Amino acid sequence: MRVAVLGGGSFGTALASIAATRGARVRQWMRDADLASRINERHVNDRYLPDFLMNPSVEASADMDLVLDGAELVLVAIPSGAFRAVVRQAAPQITRDTLLVSTTKGIEAGDEFHLMSQILEEETVSRHIGVLSGPNLAAEIAAGHLSASVIASDDEMTRARIQQVLSCDHFRVYASNDRFGVELGGALKNIYAIAVGMAAALGMGENTRSMLMTRALAEMSRFAVARGASPMTFLGLAGIGDLIVTCSSSLSRNYRVGYAIGEGRSLDEAVEALGQVAEGVNTVHLIVERARRDGVYMPLAVALHQVLFEGVDPHEMALSLMRSEQGSDVEFTLPREAVLDAQRRAARTNPQDSRDTLT
Numbered sequence: 001m002r003v004a005v006l007g008g009g010s011f012g013t014a015l016a017s018i019a020a021t022r023g024a025r026v027r028q029w030m031r032d033a034d035l036a037s038r039i040n041e042r043h044v045n046d047r048y049l050p051d052f053l054m055n056p057s058v059e060a061s062a063d064m065d066l067v068l069d070g071a072e073l074v075l076v077a078i079p080s081g082a083f084r085a086v087v088r089q090a091a092p093q094i095t096r097d098t099l100l101v102s103t104t105k106g107i108e109a110g111d112e113f114h115l116m117s118q119i120l121e122e123e124t125v126s127r128h129i130g131v132l133s134g135p136n137l138a139a140e141i142a143a144g145h146l147s148a149s150v151i152a153s154d155d156e157m158t159r160a161r162i163q164q165v166l167s168c169d170h171f172r173v174y175a176s177n178d179r180f181g182v183e184l185g186g187a188l189k190n191i192y193a194i195a196v197g198m199a200a201a202l203g204m205g206e207n208t209r210s211m212l213m214t215r216a217l218a219e220m221s222r223f224a225v226a227r228g229a230s231p232m233t234f235l236g237l238a239g240i241g242d243l244i245v246t247c248s249s250s251l252s253r254n255y256r257v258g259y260a261i262g263e264g265r266s267l268d269e270a271v272e273a274l275g276q277v278a279e280g281v282n283t284v285h286l287i288v289e290r291a292r293r294d295g296v297y298m299p300l301a302v303a304l305h306q307v308l309f310e311g312v313d314p315h316e317m318a319l320s321l322m323r324s325e326q327g328s329d330v331e332f333t334l335p336r337e338a339v340l341d342a343q344r345r346a347a348r349t350n351p352q353d354s355r356d357t358l359t
């Protein structure tokens with residue numbers, strides 16, 4: 001199979017190498033021609049994965065036409081801020097039969113709420129669109145640690161071909177037909193990785209981490225279900241799986257940004273020190289705005305937004321979260337409204353026992 005990878009960052013590099021190891025002819029596009037030359041000479045992406053020896057057959061280039069020429073599969077590994085512009089540039093070379101897969105975990109900034117796979121649909125004629133997402137720290141994949149991901153598409157051919165071309169002895173690919181659920185899982189978990197990184201730097205314990213992650217999952221699935229996704233997807237690799245890794249590893253850039261803020265750095269300082277993309281910083285803006293418009297309850301995301309952009313102290317934020325509504329644990333079995341109604345009835349019967357902060 002002829003594969004084109006758009007993006008010269010860490011994840012694009014790791015995936016390009018896997019596909020080449022599986023026997024595909026792989027070309028990788030990056031805008032930095034010097035980096036492309038160095039990769040072709042030394043088979044190392046010294047900017048993003050300096051310790052990783054790539055498969056030497058990956059051909060890097062800054063010439064997009066060359067990279068896309070004859071490609072049957074195109075993997076797009078470009079941060080969300082530049083995703084549409086790059087896809088638009090690639091579109092003339094994408095046919096109805098090209099398999100086109102986003103590996104990007106973000107949401108497009110702007111008034112409309114656009115996921116990356118929707119951009120692929122809008123900008124190209126491909127009928128084989130998919131999303132790859134899961135607990136996939138690029139550095140660990142590059143190091144050969146056993147990992148797994150999810151290919152989500154309505155199209156069974158896309159799912160099967162991606163499973164063929166990307167699975168190897170250290171990387172497994174599971175299939176899903178819930179494209180939006182898988183895509184939202186990857187984008188949303190970045191927000192909570194920032195919050196958990198911050199909590200860790202503030203010295204909070206493992207109970208706190210566990211509570212944050214589990215309530216994050218409730219929030220993520222609530223939001224995604226309101227947009228038509230299946231809640232069950234959040235039990236899989238692209239939901240809880242990705243949440244676990246990003247909220248537990250200092251290899252996660254989102255976690256690292258949160259940790260730096262918890263140590264007392266400003267958001268700008270934390271992002272500058274990182275020197276790479278932490279998608280969660282923009283995603284939290286877009287999600288909080290959309291949740292407000294759609295009436296979806298997302299207290300953790302709102303609280304993080306207040307700390308990052310509205311000058312609220314993280315300790316104050318934690319206290320106010322602890323005093324906020326105590327709803328249902330798993331609202332797909334016990335609806336949140338039922339719990340809140342019961343609390344209101346109990347408060348009318350025993351007003352002296354009620355906390356005034358309970359709604």
Ligand SMILES: NC(=O)C1=CN([C@@H]2O[C@H](COP(=O)(O)OP(=O)(O)OC[C@H]3O[C@@H](n4cnc5c(N)ncnc54)[C@H](OP(=O)(O)O)[C@@H]3O)[C@@H](O)[C@H]2O)C=CC1
Binds near residue numbers: 011105
């Ligand atoms: N790294 C990881 O562990 C994983 C990342 N992802 C997702 O993959 C996506 C890409 O991430 P990743 O590979 O890590 O990113 P990196 O930060 O490692 O690299 C970003 C790449 O995108 C390029 N780029 C940025 N802006 C533009 C632009 N305007 N035009 C062309 N190229 C551009 C950069 O080029 P340049 O160097 O010239 O700036 C660089 O090659 C993200 O959405 C991320 O969430 C998903 C799973 C794992």
Ligand SMILES: O=C(CO)COP(=O)(O)O
Binds near residue numbers: 135242252279
């Ligand atoms: O998505 C990732 C792991 O699955 C990578 O997370 P970061 O973007 O936070 O590094």
